[in-house]
Amino acid sequence: MDQKPLKKIDIIFGWDERCTPIQVVEKTIKKTPENIILDMIDSGLKGRGGAGFPTGLKWKFTRNEESEVKYVICNADEGEPGTFKDREILDKVPEKIFAGMTICGYVIGAREGYIYVRGEYNFMLKTLQQKIDIFNQQLHDMKVDFHVYLRSGSGAYVCGEESALFESMEGKRGEPRNKPPYPTVAGYNNKPTVINNVETLVYTSEICRMGPEQFKALGTNDSRGSKVFSVSGDTPIAGIYELELGMPLRDFVDEFGDGDTKAIQVGGASGHCVPRKKFNDTIIGFEGIPTGGSMMIFNSSRSMYNVLHDYLEFFTEESCGQCTPCRIGCQQLLKGIEAVKKGERPPTYLDDLKRLTATMKIAAKCGLGQSVANPFTSIVDNFREEIIY
Amino acid sequence: MTTIEVLIHDLVEKHGKNRNALMPVLQGVVACEKFLSEEAMIAVARELDLSAADVYGTASFYTFLDTKPRGKNIIRVCKTISCHMQGKDAIIKAIESHLMVKVGETSPDKKFTLLSANCLGWCHKGPVMLINDEVFPSVTPEKAIEIIENFAKKTI
Numbered sequence A: 001m002d003q004k005p006l007k008k009i010d011i012i013f014g015w016d017e018r019c020t021p022i023q024v025v026e027k028t029i030k031k032t033p034e035n036i037i038l039d040m041i042d043s044g045l046k047g048r049g050g051a052g053f054p055t056g057l058k059w060k061f062t063r064n065e066e067s068e069v070k071y072v073i074c075n076a077d078e079g080e081p082g083t084f085k086d087r088e089i090l091d092k093v094p095e096k097i098f099a100g101m102t103i104c105g106y107v108i109g110a111r112e113g114y115i116y117v118r119g120e121y122n123f124m125l126k127t128l129q130q131k132i133d134i135f136n137q138q139l140h141d142m143k144v145d146f147h148v149y150l151r152s153g154s155g156a157y158v159c160g161e162e163s164a165l166f167e168s169m170e171g172k173r174g175e176p177r178n179k180p181p182y183p184t185v186a187g188y189n190n191k192p193t194v195i196n197n198v199e200t201l202v203y204t205s206e207i208c209r210m211g212p213e214q215f216k217a218l219g220t221n222d223s224r225g226s227k228v229f230s231v232s233g234d235t236p237i238a239g240i241y242e243l244e245l246g247m248p249l250r251d252f253v254d255e256f257g258d259g260d261t262k263a264i265q266v267g268g269a270s271g272h273c274v275p276r277k278k279f280n281d282t283i284i285g286f287e288g289i290p291t292g293g294s295m296m297i298f299n300s301s302r303s304m305y306n307v308l309h310d311y312l313e314f315f316t317e318e319s320c321g322q323c324t325p326c327r328i329g330c331q332q333l334l335k336g337i338e339a340v341k342k343g344e345r346p347p348t349y350l351d352d353l354k355r356l357t358a359t360m361k362i363a364a365k366c367g368l369g370q371s372v373a374n375p376f377t378s379i380v381d382n383f384r385e386e387i388i389y
Numbered sequence B: 001m002t003t004i005e006v007l008i009h010d011l012v013e014k015h016g017k018n019r020n021a022l023m024p025v026l027q028g029v030v031a032c033e034k035f036l037s038e039e040a041m042i043a044v045a046r047e048l049d050l051s052a053a054d055v056y057g058t059a060s061f062y063t064f065l066d067t068k069p070r071g072k073n074i075i076r077v078c079k080t081i082s083c084h085m086q087g088k089d090a091i092i093k094a095i096e097s098h099l100m101v102k103v104g105e106t107s108p109d110k111k112f113t114l115l116s117a118n119c120l121g122w123c124h125k126g127p128v129m130l131i132n133d134e135v136f137p138s139v140t141p142e143k144a145i146e147i148i149e150n151f152a153k154k155t156i
């Protein structure tokens, strides 16, 4: 088989000595906010945190809100199983994140930016704070009215959901809010807020550095640019890789699999499971299966029942419990597959459980409960025998 | 004022006397005390002018804001799928028999509490465990015990 290696990209972790992040800020704020927004829209950048909302539009909506106080928030809660790229970015190139936040603040009219880092990454807070202090001083010297602050979480996956994150920052239980209003209208402290993923913010500053054309030249029509992937599971080369979006899953498997790949879970526990027979016609990107970066590889020695069981346990524990379809639904799905496995329920019970996930998709309040259907149906449909026997 | 009241007073001075400071204040208490006692939560409520129930309500939501007494060191072993596939069961078993505790329990000498955790974000270097804030990727059962022994020596 002729196999051409996937092109490795070096935008996120690359370092341009002639145009450092603080210099990117300096040069960018000479432009008008409108022009920066146009560049963002032109680049085609979509959010890298999972939902894929166009970043330029998010900034534009927030800019259009009338308010004396607005906020920029960097979502560094990174809790999706199989995702570990934001930590690497925070560790290696945090200045690029600060630069993206500052530019965003300039565009929307915010003077404060917060980075919310998951509690599991507490060990990096001290170094990160030192780097923030240096950056804040540089902003101060440049007479830029923006300040970056650091906040941390305390071990709750749901706090990665944007409105739960605001609740947590406001000293409350991390329970997602009803939407609308959206964060662009009423976010942190009920003020207009841009919340972006770590990686998204780095791309915004990189697009300002190199111009939208270079970014746009990568990827496909629906999925512009590149993306950082967290590769784990049955692979000889687990790790963090920046690749072009819109790649066929087959190419990914050829490069990262161990030769015996049975399935790939794309997008973490809340994502989709793709079996071997669908590798050829699956695209990784917004036109196919999107991912926040998590790519978990399973070879034929793995039981997909165990995989699904792990995911359901995860959701049962991490559900905030605020709404019934999700709180009870997750528990029943977990008990349900256990009962089918033990033979206490007939195999057709799996179809009842699938209907339950369809209800959760409609009736759950936030993305957590709504997305349980993704792993559940994709694993049950493709590996039914493994779940039953 | 008791020591804990002094600690909380200082934390509130640093983070501000408003509700938005609640998480940083509670996190500061846990960093020193490992858990939030009733006394601590009442003191936080008084300092921030909130009801104690409100403080407890927030604290009880978060895995890392324990309201039960904990050992001087908290071990969290990742149990999510990638670490599961890389042998977290053997790690947990080795620690359980070494410390003579089950997951969720504190050792008799109060030096360690053993817990399991959802994805810690080191799937490419599993199995992984946290001890307090420190991370230990790619551990083996033997290495895990060695690390814990080193913590035991440092803990009085």
Ligand SMILES: Cc1cc2nc3c(=O)[nH]c(=O)nc-3n(C[C@H](O)[C@H](O)[C@H](O)COP(=O)(O)O)c2cc1C
Residues within 6 Å of the ligand: A046, A047, A048, A049, A050, A051, A052, A053, A075, A076, A077, A078, A079, A080, A157, A158, A159, A160, A161, A162, A163, A195, A196, A197, A198, A200, A201, A366, A367, A368
């Ligand atoms: C349960 C749940 C957990 C989430 N966790 C994260 C997270 O850890 N990091 C993140 O950037 N977005 C997370 N999101 C998505 C955020 O709500 C939000 O869409 C994102 O931060 C927006 O940034 P982006 O437009 O740059 O992608 C999560 C969503 C849900 C429903």
Ligand code: SF4
Residues within 6 Å of the ligand: A158, A175, A176, A318, A319, A320, A321, A322, A323, A324, A326, A327, A364, A365, A366, A367, A368, A369, A370
């Ligand atoms: S869907 Fe689940 S996590 Fe989201 S609000 Fe409802 S109970 Fe909470």
